Amino acid sequence: MNFIGRIKELDILTERFNSNKAEFLLIYGRRRIGKTELVNKFISADHPGIILIGREESKKLQLDRYSRLLAEYFNDDLLRKQGLKDWDAFFEYIYQQAKKQRFILALDEFPYLVKDDKALPSILQDYWDTRLKDSGIYLIILGSSISMMERLMSYKAPLYGRRTGQIKLNALPFTDVAGYAGDMKRAVELYSVFGGTPAYITQTDPQRDVYWNIGRNILRFDSFIYRDIKFILLEELEEPRYYFSILESIASGNVTMGKIINYTGLARSLVGKYLNVLIDLGIIKREIPVTDSVRSKKGLYFLRDNAFAFWFRFIFPAEDMIDLGHGDVVLENIKIGMNPYLGRTFEDIAKEFLWLLNSGKAVPFTFSKLGSWWYRDKEIDIVTMDTGSNIFFCEVKWKDLSAAEALVIINRLKEKAGHVRWHNSDRTEYYGIIARRIKGNGKNKLIDAGYYAYDLNDFEKCMAK
Incomplete structure (x- = not known):
């Protein structure tokens, strides 16, 4: 599968790896959101590690499989022969390896492991407190059950206060x-x-x-x-x-x-x-x-x-x-x-675009708040405000518009803006439109008339930066 985006998340993971401190991260989000792919992308020659995926199977089968994978990763013949019999043995083995080298251990689909052994979070808590937190381990717990992962972080959970960070992975922008x-x-x-x-x-x-x-x-x-x-x-x-x-x-x-x-x-x-x-x-x-x-x-x-x-x-x-x-x-x-x-x-998408433009000259002012507005039968697609008295009203149309058509929309926008109750006595108002395409030199005409006008060409220029 092609890997898309996640630059910020990869930067955060790299920064934490380079700290050389023991790390205990939770990465969670719904299925298909790219949690495993993110960690796979992160693990490399510069960031060595292994992902162990949880399955809906017995603890014995989980540990047998983990033993084989760890034995292969660490080239450990003794582990191949003896295996790991319980979670205490598993974490003790990880601790002994983490004393010698820094590596990433990612336990994927952790809720499946907990489902089979409810004591696992308490065992992990004990090993983190007494051993792992003073080692070179970079532990990542991944899970798709958002409700269970958030319970693991709750005040009454055994792992409360142990994690060094968390990433809730959302949809790509x-x-x-x-x-x-x-x-x-x-x-x-x-x-x-x-x-x-x-x-x-x-x-x-x-x-x-x-x-x-x-x-x-x-x-x-x-x-x-x-x-x-x-x-x-x-x-x-x-x-x-x-x-x-x-x-x-x-x-x-x-x-x-x-x-x-x-x-x-x-x-x-x-x-x-x-x-x-x-x-x-x-x-x-x-x-x-x-x-x-x-x-x-x-x-x-x-x-x-x-x-x-x-x-x-x-x-x-x-x-x-x-x-x-x-x-x-x-x-x-x-x-x-x-x-x-x-x-x-x-x-x-237009809202995301305006956030990208914020602080630049392409917007009327640097805004601190962006959203939509509605009252009864009146709606405005985008309104931005700053902490003073500047307000920007903008309509969004998935259409190809001429300058004349855009002006009709902006004039209607002005009428609706009069119903917006916010600093009415002293505010400075700005108006704009975002369209799929503004035909010909229509964009320049609108800008010359004192309005802000954007279309997909502006999206492309902005994102190219």
């Missing part, structure tokens, strides 16, 4: 996917469908259009991605039918609590409970108007990863058709709904 895709328009389309999940985006062919990639990688009943999203959620969620109904509701555009209740027919108390679980797992997010306080009751719910948003919007309702081999029919329906769907995902 658009900038990394753009570098993989090459063409900026295709990058937006692929990122909108396959999201920032490395295992999904690397299945695509950037030389082919988005519909070919959807047909090849999602709409075949034998395709890996078609079933994978459901499998991932089934592993994390109890009562999945209720969760799936809520996720389908959100993906279909029902993003308020009231609309989700009406769509699913579930009680308000149940919807509230399930939404909180989905937020805790990082599957959905709750957004409030950028000018509101954190206690705002105007929250809207969205799926965090575009792969999940696309799957619940277009694939989940059409599973029967795909299973019957009618992926071509589903693809035609996707084409009908694709532009409105891209309009929403492009807004999030």
Whole structure:
């Protein structure tokens, strides 16, 4: 699999390795997010180490396999013959090796090991406190069960206070996917469908259009991605039918609590409970108007990863058709709904773009807050503010616009901006637009008129830096 991005994470891992202090890192995140690939990329001649992968098997079989792998890594004939009989022997062996050399030991899918032996975290705690913390070990614990990994870090857990750091691995940002895709328009389309999940985006062919990639990688009943999203959620969620109904509701555009209740027919108390679980797992997010306080009751719910948003919007309702081999029919329906769907995902990409521009001359001021704004039937795609009284209003359109069309949108934006309650008596207002393309010399006309205007060409220039 191609390795994409993760520069910051690799820099952090390298910095910690070079410290020569004992390290105990937790790396966690949902399946397919690239945890194992990150550690594989990190382990090298300069950073020697071994990954031991946990399986759903007995402790004896785990330790027998680990003994063989460690014996091969350390070229230890005695270990080949005798093996490691329990976790105490395992950690004692690791300690003896770590006294002689610095190396990385990555225990992947650690929750599987704990599932078979609940005492393992306590054993590890004991060996860390009494031996390993004074050695050259670089210990990494990896896990896909977010809930279990976060319990390992909780106050009452045996390993509380022992870790020297943690990395929660999230989806790749658009900038990394753009570098993989090459063409900026295709990058937006692929990122909108396959999201920032490395295992999904690397299945695509950037030389082919988005519909070919959807047909090849999602709409075949034998395709890996078609079933994978459901499998991932089934592993994390109890009562999945209720969760799936809520996720389908959100993906279909029902993003308020009231609309989700009406769509699913579930009680308000149940919807509230399930939404909180989905937020805790990082599957959905709750957004409030950028000018509101954190206690705002105007929250809207969205799926965090575009792969999940696309799957619940277009694939989940059409599973029967795909299973019957009618992926071509589903693809035609996707084409009908694709532009409105891209309009929403492009807004999030535009926000990421503005954060990249922040502190430069391409934005009206250095902002400290960015988000969307809405009130009743009025919405503004992006609003940024600083700690003073500067405010920037911006609309985002997945369209090719002339200067005249852009001006119509900006004039409507000005009218909506008048309803935004924030430093109304003394603020300085700026206006802009982000489009797929601004035709001809339309961008220059808008800039000459005092507005900020961006399109995919600006995305490309910004990311090239």
